[in-house]
Amino acid sequence: MHIQDLFKQSPTLFSFEFFPPRSPEQAETLYEHMVRLEKLRPSFVSVTYGAGGTTRELTRDLVLRAQNQTGLTTVPHMTCVKQSEAELTDLIGAYARHGVSNILALRGDPPNGQPHDWGAERFRYASELVSFIKEQGPKLGHPDRRGFGVGVAGFPEGHPACPNRMLEMDYLKAKVDAGADFIITQMFFDNRDFYDFRDRCTLAGIRIPIIAGIMPVQSVAGMRRMAELALGMRYPAPMLRALRRTDGSDESIRRVGIHWATEQCRDLLDHGVQGIHFYTLNKSGATTEIYKTLGVSHSGQLLEGNDLGI
Numbered sequence: 175m176h177i178q179d180l181f182k183q184s185p186t187l188f189s190f191e192f193f194p195p196r197s198p199e200q201a202e203t204l205y206e207h208m209v210r211l212e213k214l215r216p217s218f219v220s221v222t223y224g225a226g227g228t229t230r231e232l233t234r235d236l237v238l239r240a241q242n243q244t245g246l247t248t249v250p251h252m253t254c255v256k257q258s259e260a261e262l263t264d265l266i267g268a269y270a271r272h273g274v275s276n277i278l279a280l281r282g283d284p285p286n287g288q289p290h291d292w293g294a295e296r297f298r299y300a301s302e303l304v305s306f307i308k309e310q311g312p313k314l315g316h317p318d319r320r321g322f323g324v325g326v327a328g329f330p331e332g333h334p335a336c337p338n339r340m341l342e343m344d345y346l347k348a349k350v351d352a353g354a355d356f357i358i359t360q361m362f363f364d365n366r367d368f369y370d371f372r373d374r375c376t377l378a379g380i381r382i383p384i385i386a387g388i389m390p391v392q393s394v395a396g397m398r399r400m401a402e403l404a405l406g407m408r409y410p411a412p413m414l415r416a417l418r419r420t421d422g423s424d425e426s427i428r429r430v431g432i433h434w435a436t437e438q439c440r441d442l443l444d445h446g447v448q449g450i451h452f453y454t455l456n457k458s459g460a461t462t463e464i465y466k467t468l469g470v471s472h473s474g475q476l477l478e479g480n481d482l483g484i
């Protein structure tokens with residue numbers, strides 16, 4: 175189902191992100207976590223795409239397995255850096271034939287440290303990929319006459335390659351004008367960044383739903399890795415202080431991470447967020463705990479209306 179149709183059914187969507195495993199053993203473990211998370215009835219799950227197409231087949235296989243063998247609405251990420259038009263057409267065609275309804279269209283980053291010739295790219299920015307996917311869906315025989323629903327990335331703290339925040343908003347608007355139906359944000363740890371981003375989107379005339387990206391911190395090593403991968407992302411001082419007050423064990427770091435993410439989600443829900451996207455890191459535990467504390471029911475909807483006399 176198109177994500178924009180899911181928004182008509184539910185005021186708040188919940189989604190989980192996975193990355194494709196690299197070995198058959200990891201694939202089985204991930205699949206078990208996905209089945210566990212399926213019980214939480216997420217609105218959709220998404221599967222990342224390795225930089226430069228490095229996981230093209232792995233992503234496709236995981237997406238089609240999840241789509242065909244679970245009841246999960248599955249959204250593949252697709253990046254266009256170092257991808258030819260033929261490669262992407264092939265992949266879009268496979269998704270169309272299998273009835274995948276939505277794609278998250280991204281530019282991606284060139285592989286680490288390598289100089290990159292942007293002039294040689296068929297698709298230089300995600301906005302061009304959005305138009306291409308929108309055009310190709312009906313041409314490649316997508317069963318929905320509208321073709322694919324398309325999501326794009328948003329950056330509440332700004333994207334590191336564009337220090338000019340006014341121009342950055344113009345570029346985000348260009349993705350929306352190219353046909354994007356929803357935005358999923360980069361992870362952030364201070365909700366004020368998200369609220370300001372949402373307000374700036376409104377002022378820029380961006381009216382599509384914005385899904386907030388939340389990552390429960392699970393280890394210090396993971397924090398460092400994410401700071402490197404999501405350049406520009408910031409861990410706020412109160413969070414760092416809370417982590418420093420622990421005994422440093424993995425379990426204590428994890429508890430603080432889950433507590434922080436739960437509080438972020440509670441505050442986002444109080445402020446009318448349209449969706450929350452969990453960066454699960456291919457594990458089910460943290461997301462399941464957050465869900466329980468937030469009061470998301472077995473139908474994947476928020477429990478509402480129980481006033482408990484208070």
Ligand SMILES: Cc1cc2nc3c(=O)[nH]c(=O)nc-3n(C[C@H](O)[C@H](O)[C@H](O)COP(=O)(O)OP(=O)(O)OC[C@H]3O[C@@H](n4cnc5c(N)ncnc54)[C@H](O)[C@@H]3O)c2cc1C
Nearest residue numbers: 222223225251280281282299300327333335336345359360
């Ligand atoms: C939710 C989410 C999921 C992600 N999933 C993946 C994934 O699966 N695989 C992966 O490799 N990466 C992924 N990324 C990372 C993403 O690919 C990188 O952050 C990338 O650098 C930016 O991608 P984009 O789609 O925002 O690109 P774009 O929107 O094209 O923006 C890229 C940069 O170019 C600037 N820009 C855009 N248009 C123009 C223009 N017309 N002229 C000049 N500058 C312009 C933007 O401001 C930005 O700085 C994800 C990020 C998010 C937030």
